[in-house]
Structures are given as structure tokens and as C-alpha cells.
Amino acid sequence: MTLHTWLIYLAAAIGLSLSPGPNGLLALTHGALHGRRKTLYTIFGGASGFVIVIALSMFGIGALLKASLTWLTVMKWLGGAYLVWLGIQVWRAPPIGIEASAPVESRSGRSLFGQGALSALTNPKGILFFAAFLPQFIDPARSLWVQFLVMAGTFAAIEIATELLIASMAHRISPWLRKVGRRFNQACGGVFVAIGVALPLRG
Numbered sequence: 001m002t003l004h005t006w007l008i009y010l011a012a013a014i015g016l017s018l019s020p021g022p023n024g025l026l027a028l029t030h031g032a033l034h035g036r037r038k039t040l041y042t043i044f045g046g047a048s049g050f051v052i053v054i055a056l057s058m059f060g061i062g063a064l065l066k067a068s069l070t071w072l073t074v075m076k077w078l079g080g081a082y083l084v085w086l087g088i089q090v091w092r093a094p095p096i097g098i099e100a101s102a103p104v105e106s107r108s109g110r111s112l113f114g115q116g117a118l119s120a121l122t123n124p125k126g127i128l129f130f131a132a133f134l135p136q137f138i139d140p141a142r143s144l145w146v147q148f149l150v151m152a153g154t155f156a157a158i159e160i161a162t163e164l165l166i167a168s169m170a171h172r173i174s175p176w177l178r179k180v181g182r183r184f185n186q187a188c189g190g191v192f193v194a195i196g197v198a199l200p201l202r203g
Contacts (some may be wrong), residue, residue, distance in 0.1 A: 001016050001137065001142065001146075001147055001150055001151075003198035004138075006150065008137075008156070009151065009154065010154060010158075011190045012133070012195055013158050014158055014162075015191040015195070016129070016133075016155075017155075017158045017159050017162040017163075018162060019189075019191075020022075020064040023046040023049075023050075023116065023119050023120055023159070023163065024041055024162070024163060024166060025155065025159065026046065026115065026116060026119050027039060027042060027043055027046070027116075027163035027166045027167045028104075028166050028167065030042045030112060030167065031166060031167030031168065031169075032113070036164070036168045037101060038104075038109065039112070039163075039167040040167075041109040041113040041116065042112040042113065042115060042116035042163075042165070042167075043111035043116060043159075043160055043163045043164055043167065044113060044116070044160065045112065045113035045114060045115065045116025045117035046116035046117065046119060046120045046121075047116075047120075047156040047159050047160050048061065048097065048113075048116075048117050048120075048156075049116065049117040049118070049119065049120025049121040050120045050152075050155060050156060050159055051120055051152045051155075051156055052120075052121060053120060053130055054130055054134070054148070054151060054152045054155065055152065057130035057131050057134055057146070058130070058134050058138065058148050058151065058152075059144065059145070059148070063188070076135055076136060077200045078132065078167075078194045079112050080132075080136075080197065080200035081196065082129075082132035082196070083129075083132055083133070083184060083193070083195055083196030084193050084196035084197060085192065085196075085198060087189040087191070087195075088193065089189070089192075091186050091189030091190065091193075092189075105195060127179060136200070137151065150183065
């Protein structure tokens with residue numbers, strides 16, 4: 001992966017991490033209910049789940065793309081169309097927020113880790129998203145393992161940093177999201193639409 005391609009991937013991955021999703025909402029909720037330190041288990045569980053989803057998506061797609069460059073073009077255009085559709089869904093999504101008014105039962109780190117991992121692994125939109133997202137950046141002529149390490153490592157690091165910030169500021173972020181969350185969703189949705197239109201047109 002060239003530096004230019006990686007920078008585009010980095011920007012897109014940051015946009016994905018900042019957009020509303022089950023793992024972000026989980027980090028927000030657990031941050032408010034259990035505190036930042038315990039929410040680290042949730043965050044690392046979610047990152048581990050995403051790495052597995054990326055691996056499943058990437059190696060299945062990578063084998064297909066190595067077999068035929070025609071499929072690379074098809075996957076790019078289908079992926080671009082999906083990203084546009086996802087952007088419209090995010091644009092129309094209601095603002096997210098949580099209320100943490102009552103004390104909750106203490107949870108073990110293992111339980112929180114498992115919940116974070118399952119949230120990433122069982123979200124069907126996650127596999128669909130990465131199946132659409134990754135072909136834009138896979139180079140069939142280069143080592144798939146190296147590209148996986150770069151892409152998975154980059155996304156996991158961004159996801160951990162983003163969710164840690166969300167969990168740390170949970171009590172302040174939640175009222176803000178309820179107030180301006182719809183405009184925030186529209187901004188994220190617009191980013192997805194722009195990526196979906198632009199990426200298949202790249203050479």
C-alpha cells in the first residue's frame with residue numbers, strides 16, 4: 001500500500017469511527033455507566049471483533065480479486081453504491097444519546113470485553129461495510145497479509161482512540177449528541193456519500 005493510498009484509507013477509517021454505530025454507542029453507554037477504566041475492556045473487545053471482521057472480509061475478497069481483475073472493478077462499483085446507500089441511512093438516522101440516571105450492577109472485564117467483541121462480530125452491517133470498503137484499497141499485486149496488517153492495525157488503533165475519547169467524555173458528549181446529533185449524523189452521512197462516489201473513480 002502506497003503512502004497516498006494509506007492516507008486516503010486513514011481519512012475514511014476516521015470517518016467510519018466517528019459515525020454513529022453500535023460500538024460507539026456501547027462505548028458511550030459503558031463510559032457513563034462503568035467509567036473509563038472498565039470501558040477499556042469493551043473498547044478492546046470491539047477492536048478485536050473488527051480485526052476478525054476485516055480478516056474475514058479481506059481474505060475472502062482478496063482471493064476473489066486475485067482470480068480476476070474484472071471482479072475488482074465490479075466490487076469497487078458495488079462497494080461505492082453501498083457506501084452511498086449507507087451514507088443516506090446515516091444522514092437520516094436519529095441522534096444518539098443515553099441517560100444514566102440510576103446505579104447499575106458492576107460488570108466483569110471479561111463480560112464487557114465479550115459484549116464489545118460480539119457487538120462488532122454480530123453486526124451484519126459491519127461485514128457488508130468492510131466488503132464494500134476494503135476493495136477500494138486492496139492491491140492484488142501486493143502481499144495480502146501485509147495489507148491486512150496495515151489496514152486492520154490502522155482501523156483498530158483509530159477505533160480504540162475514538163471510543164476511548166467517547167467513553168472518557170460520555171457525560172458531556174451524550175447531551176451534545178441529543179442536541180446537535182442530527183446535524184452530526186448528516187455530516188458523517190455526507191462523508192460516506194462522497195467516499196462512495198469518489199473511490200470507484202480512482203485509477
